Amino acid sequence: MESLLKVSGLQVSFEMAAGEVQAVRGVSFHLNKGETLAIVGESGSGKSVTALSLVRLIPSPPGKVKSGEIIYQGKDLLKLPERELFKIRGSEIGMIFQDPISSLNPTMTVGKQIIEGIRWHQKIGVTAAKEKAVQMLTLVGIPNPEKRIAQYPHEFSGGMRQRVMIAMALACSPKMLIADEPTTALDVTIQAQIMRLMKELQKKTGTAILLITHDLGVVAETADRVAVMYGGSLVETGLVSEIFYQARHPYTWGLLASMPRMDWSKQRELQPIPGSPPDLFDPPPGCPFADRCPYAMNACHEEMPPETDVSPTHRVACWLEHPEAPSVDREKAGYKTVHVPS
Structure with a gap:
């Protein structure tokens, strides 16, 4: 399978008053076309920093990519001029952020926010862009999209705001979608709906998804491959x-x-x-x-x-x-077989 993205030796640090935080330490992975790669790990393991680094959204200062390569379709994103990178963000690489209420502009209607991205990247008129925005809201399951396109983010529920974020991320048909904990703070039913929606859209568009999460249940349902991250490194x-x-x-x-x-008993902790x-x-x-x-x-x-x-x-x-290391019984180590849905 052909790789869409290759990350090699990525190191990201933050210069703070107390010293240097080595948030990402030598991370390497690849993402193939049309697949879903999940990066999992505890909070603070470096997952979100890795995701933001891919499109150079780390605030600088204090953040800095110290070394590494991020090769997207033959181009090193770390070496691209800002103007060229700006063209790739949104049009070829879309991103769903953790918290839609803080990522959406509260002073603009959701329609205007979607239209703005479409017009910037596709160079089309207002009428055509509005039609495309309505189509995207319909695609992600927003009812009455012709009416709701004129509403503000606070008029949507948490699940609906997340759907708006997905519509914005997919509006320009990106080849790659970075989903940074897209179901955070949503109830279980809405989580399932959002993840099902992303998988359905992936089948229709062929978009590759980089999923950042700590929810192994979501991983089992949606991912093709998994990268386990801890302490800024992939283990x-x-x-x-x-x-x-x-x-x-x-x-x-x-x-x-x-x-x-x-299948646990009630006494199992x-x-x-x-x-x-x-x-x-x-x-x-x-x-x-x-x-x-x-x-x-x-x-x-x-x-x-x-x-x-x-x-x-x-x-x-x-x-x-290592060949000389002692053997470990995984059952005694607490490892149990987990059912993975087919």
Whole structure:
């Protein structure tokens, strides 16, 4: 499958009064055309910073991309002039932000906000742009779009505002969509509707989706591949079935063990991961998960583990993959098979 986006060695830091926050540390991944790649991990692991860095939306100062490449269809987005990058944002790469109420302009109608992007990128008249905006609102399931196009964001519910955000992101038929926790603060029913809508639109348009989330249930339902992020680094990547059925990193085991199961007895308790995430002002020299890992060895604290290919599609960065490392029983480690919908 042909890659649409390739990220190599991405490092992003923030210069703060207390020192340098190393938010993203050497992240590498790729996104294929028409697929959904989910980046998962705890809050503060670097997921959103990675997503914003792809289209250079990190505020500078204090943020700075220190090194790496972001190759989109043969172009390094980090080296493009701002004017060229501006043409790509919105037209070829769309983005759905975490909180639509703070991302939408409260002083403008939703129609005007959609029309503005369409006219900028497609160079068409107001009438044609308005027709396209109505079509997009219809596509995302907004009732009475001809009327609601003239309403303001506060006149929409949370789920409807998120649909407006999706309409804006898809208005110019982008080849890639970055969805940064698109179901945050929505109830479970609306979450399911939004994710189902995104999958349906993906089938119609062939858009590749980079999904940022901490919800493994959403990942199981929608993703093709998964990248597990912790402490600013990717610790494991693979097909969704490989991550859910054949996970190799203790942090991934911990995430899976913390998921509630329908087949649990009433006495069964969730298994939280003990400890706290690493201090990214002074990240550890070794594996970022070492201090919380019950299987950590001396090497884990001293040096970052190399990436090991488990299969052509499955990679893990863990010293337990070393030939001389002790074997670990995944069942005793708390890892349980999780059903992945077909």
